[in-house]
Amino acid sequence: MRVLLVDDEKEFVATLAERLSYRGIEADFALGGDDALRMVGGVNYDLAVLDMKMPGISGLQLKKRLAEICPTLKFIFLTGHGSEEDYRAGSRESVYYLVKPISIDTLVGKMHEAIQKEGTTHG
Amino acid sequence: MAERNALIERGMLILSQLKPAFLRHHSDSGGSDGQILNFRRIWELAILLTSIVTLVPLILITSVDYQYTKRSIESENSLRTLRVASNIRHSISFFFHERLAALSFIVRDSSYEELADPEKLEQILLNLRQSFSGFADLGLINQSGLQVSYVGPYNLLGKNYDGQPWFEEVQEKGFHISDVFLGFRDAPHLVIAVKRQLADGQFYVLRTAFDTERFNGLIANFDLSGRGEAFVINQKGIIQSPSRRNAKLFEKVEFAVPPHSERTEVMDVMINDESFLVCSAYIPDTPYILIVLKEKEELIKVWKGTRLRLIGFLVVSIVVILLVILGVSTYMVNNMYTLDQRRLAALHKVEYSNKLASIGRLAAGIAHEINNPLAIINEKAGLIKDLFTYTKTYQNDEKIIAPLTSIISSVERCGKITRRLLGFARHIDDSVIDTVDVVAVIEEVLSFLKKEAEYRSIAIKVEIADQIPPLQCDRGKLQQIFLNIVNNAFAAMDVGGKLDIKVSYDSQERILVKVRDNGYGISQEDIGKIFEPFFSTKKGSGGTGLGLSVTYGLVQEIGGKIGVESVVGEGTTFTVALPLTASTADRE
Numbered sequence: 001m002r003v004l005l006v007d008d009e010k011e012f013v014a015t016l017a018e019r020l021s022y023r024g025i026e027a028d029f030a031l032g033g034d035d036a037l038r039m040v041g042g043v044n045y046d047l048a049v050l051d052m053k054m055p056g057i058s059g060l061q062l063k064k065r066l067a068e069i070c071p072t073l074k075f076i077f078l079t080g081h082g083s084e085e086d087y088r089a090g091s092r093e094s095v096y097y098l099v100k101p102i103s104i105d106t107l108v109g110k111m112h113e114a115i116q117k118e119g120t121t122h123g
Numbered sequence: 124m125a126e127r128n129a130l131i132e133r134g135m136l137i138l139s140q141l142k143p144a145f146l147r148h149h150s151d152s153g154g155s156d157g158q159i160l161n162f163r164r165i166w167e168l169a170i171l172l173t174s175i176v177t178l179v180p181l182i183l184i185t186s187v188d189y190q191y192t193k194r195s196i197e198s199e200n201s202l203r204t205l206r207v208a209s210n211i212r213h214s215i216s217f218f219f220h221e222r223l224a225a226l227s228f229i230v231r232d233s234s235y236e237e238l239a240d241p242e243k244l245e246q247i248l249l250n251l252r253q254s255f256s257g258f259a260d261l262g263l264i265n266q267s268g269l270q271v272s273y274v275g276p277y278n279l280l281g282k283n284y285d286g287q288p289w290f291e292e293v294q295e296k297g298f299h300i301s302d303v304f305l306g307f308r309d310a311p312h313l314v315i316a317v318k319r320q321l322a323d324g325q326f327y328v329l330r331t332a333f334d335t336e337r338f339n340g341l342i343a344n345f346d347l348s349g350r351g352e353a354f355v356i357n358q359k360g361i362i363q364s365p366s367r368r369n370a371k372l373f374e375k376v377e378f379a380v381p382p383h384s385e386r387t388e389v390m391d392v393m394i395n396d397e398s399f400l401v402c403s404a405y406i407p408d409t410p411y412i413l414i415v416l417k418e419k420e421e422l423i424k425v426w427k428g429t430r431l432r433l434i435g436f437l438v439v440s441i442v443v444i445l446l447v448i449l450g451v452s453t454y455m456v457n458n459m460y461t462l463d464q465r466r467l468a469a470l471h472k473v474e475y476s477n478k479l480a481s482i483g484r485l486a487a488g489i490a491h492e493i494n495n496p497l498a499i500i501n502e503k504a505g506l507i508k509d510l511f512t513y514t515k516t517y518q519n520d521e522k523i524i525a526p527l528t529s530i531i532s533s534v535e536r537c538g539k540i541t542r543r544l545l546g547f548a549r550h551i552d553d554s555v556i557d558t559v560d561v562v563a564v565i566e567e568v569l570s571f572l573k574k575e576a577e578y579r580s581i582a583i584k585v586e587i588a589d590q591i592p593p594l595q596c597d598r599g600k601l602q603q604i605f606l607n608i609v610n611n612a613f614a615a616m617d618v619g620g621k622l623d624i625k626v627s628y629d630s631q632e633r634i635l636v637k638v639r640d641n642g643y644g645i646s647q648e649d650i651g652k653i654f655e656p657f658f659s660t661k662k663g664s665g666g667t668g669l670g671l672s673v674t675y676g677l678v679q680e681i682g683g684k685i686g687v688e689s690v691v692g693e694g695t696t697f698t699v700a701l702p703l704t705a706s707t708a709d710r711e
Binding site for chain 1: 487500
């Protein structure tokens, strides 16, 4: 499984990528939408884990653009924010909408489930 | 004694319940109620002004009508008495003129010699008696006043009347009608004398006496209704015909002789402290004055009946008008009050919801801000743990692994708290019908109050019946309902209180949630008001008086029912009945 993590918190996303690699998941990370769009063109990712609120391109906008580039890409939103609008939009546009902090095992489990799910963006 | 007190208390309770809501309203019932209008004052003003504009014209019209009717009746009485007096006067006048004319005819038709002949005079008296009853005698008096011829029961032949006032009057006026007197016969009678003036300047007088029986009968024949009477007096006020009520014949009447007038006159007199209406009429060519007397008391009997009806009508009208004004004013002001209360409640509910929404947003913001650093701590601690776990050297070193696990589990706890906050805040703003597990909502609400319960040693017991089905309901509203009720129960209890929550499912397919505390309880007087906006028993301790009214509104909105039972000193039980399918209609 190859995963792209997008979050503006480098401390978080870099550490998460490293921890995932210990669990056999190949994870790259991007610190914003522009980096993510660049990266997705060169690598064939199975799953993208996106933050909702990021400077520049928001999580939702990024998801739409990534889906255009890579229609088979699955998405999970992982965010610290829990407003109702985010929750509804995030749930609609992704396989899972998860709130930080989350245990690594739960996250890995959800990632596997997301990959298994039929369809392109949400199940 | 106790029974009597209970009865009085019950009576006071009924009275207080009958009292319109705006009169029961006390601005000190807790919280700031934002009341702008003084409904008691509006009510009093409405009653006062409406009463003035309706009652003043009514009283004025009735008073004018009273005066007018009184005057009409008095005038009608006077006129009627005047008419009767006038009729009697004409009859008496005709009576005397008839007799005077008969004598004048005789004295002109017969010569002195014929009249001096006793036989002829006897014949004339006989003829007179046949035509007019009452003639007692007939006499001829010569110029010297000497009675030269006489027929009648007395021996008056040769009697000389010269110098007597009547004889002088007859010489002057040509006729004379005397006062009534007793005379030799000791029977009331009067005298009529007529003078015949001859061409040579000589004269003689024909004189007759007749009794007053016919004359009296003439007056008595007139029907004077009630206690009225008619009689005749002379110009000195001496009674000339019988009177039932007044002085006897030939005595003086008890009132002043009316002044001379050609017309029939009316006056009021007092006789023996009784008020009378007196009609007087001077009878022409006679010394008599006709008096018609009527008791005023008798006359105003009709007026009294009318007056009683008029006053009765006024009193009944005033009572009915006042009752209608009171009823209508109370109804209208009460409606105004109810609408104003609803307006205020709606305003405050919006304020309350806005406040909750603000708190929700604040909680969400804080949760978000905390979640990101928590996530970093989580990942960093996780990474360290991973490093040790995936390195065989430290894999089983509990001294390293245990603190790391503790850090991670603490982060997880914090995460749960922020997630709960976010979850709670999420439901404040929106209104979404969802499938909701009531028990989960109650547990969520209790989780917020768990610490407070621990600090205050409040024992919370939750009993859940088997198979409670899920509800189709607005989760946020349900959260607020239970949070408000449980908060209210906490506020009513001291340290060491007990809170029992029972969830059951009834035969009407409703979920019943009973929240029972063993707090102070609510008095019977207050229990009917606790769902009213701004009503609070937590005076001076920050109670807004809105919590339960908002709760009531929310329960109504989701189609449920809320009830309350309470015993002072024992505690209060709130029962919320929730239908499985919530009403989606917005009831506001």
